[in-house]
Amino acid sequence: MRPIDFYFDFASPYGYFMSEKIGALANQHGRSVTWRPILLFAALRLLGLPPPFEHPVKLDYITADFERSAKFLNLDYRLPPGFPALTQHAARAFYLLNDQAPAAAMAYAHSVLRSYFREARDISKVELIAQLVLAQTEKFGKLSAVIDLLKSDAAKARLHNAISAAVENKVFGSPFVVVDGEPFFGVDRLPQIAEKLAAVARARDDSTTGDKHDI
């Protein structure tokens, strides 16, 4: 079975909410999750779509909805000052880690999202991102070496490729979850993702039973 794709932007509250839910849900159905951070604004620009919520009327609504949705999902959350932060360093660091150790990358991603949405730390700062990388592994060297890596052309190109692949897959929001080719946009699609995963699991069980019967 293919892993579930989970696209998100590190500055997306709904993306943070999904990050706290998708792992356990996938696990219940024997599935794994591939985390795929993107820069949402860059992806939208490449798709020819306007940035989200730029209109004051929508921004007011969504700001209240972030808070309400966090309570509904029983998650710690507060809107960080200066929202939304720039997330290129956070996303580059993810792929730096992920290409070596996916488990460490996922732990790092949780630490970034929680630093931002629970502790209001400024995740646009490359120093903070490098510290959060160092909390997972020392294989990239000390703080200054990690910072140099995050500013390198290789790190930029890696993230650029990830965003291009997301755009190729028509990812136009955060969070954006793809289960066996079927896209789900928004944390409010969690119940429908659960239904899909259950249906796939049932179909698999049925076909297994069928096979046994044939024998």
Added chain:
Amino acid sequence: MRPIDFYFDFASPYGYFMSEKIGALANQHGRSVTWRPILLFAALRLLGLPPPFEHPVKLDYITADFERSAKFLNLDYRLPPGFPALTQHAARAFYLLNDQAPAAAMAYAHSVLRSYFREARDISKVELIAQLVLAQTEKFGKLSAVIDLLKSDAAKARLHNAISAAVENKVFGSPFVVVDGEPFFGVDRLPQIAEKLAAVARARDDSTTGDKHDI
């Protein structure tokens, strides 16, 4: 207790889904619903917002999501040919009825939405709308008289005022539900609307109990 405001466009699939759910939910919590059809494209234009889903990538997603959401909510639905229909006659007729008999107006609104999303009838046609009005009441006269009314300046002005009021209340989508001043956009907010209604009902019960205790 104030009625719940339910804004929608007659050509909105998510609006149709909400129309099949909001009455029963409100009723469970002892609340009534005021139906407020609008022309979504006109409201968005007045707010300075782009029309929804005009980008092919989003349109593809949303078309699949309509179908999936209908199944999830256990509702009959198919995308009508020529979607989205123009809905000015449907909306004008609603207010014509509503100013005389709200119950008939609600029954009429259900009949329009079901004609469109279950039977793929063309609700942009003034003749069909007039027939659906006549199915509720004969007080406006025969078919040709109802059609004349629907094309009248008075009917246009009534709808125009309804849309202006919606824009004033920052209604930027369909469905858009307002409970005691709190806005909820989208049929996927149904669980949060249910939570809000339950919380209001609990607070009311607590204050009633408190009053009795004071006596």
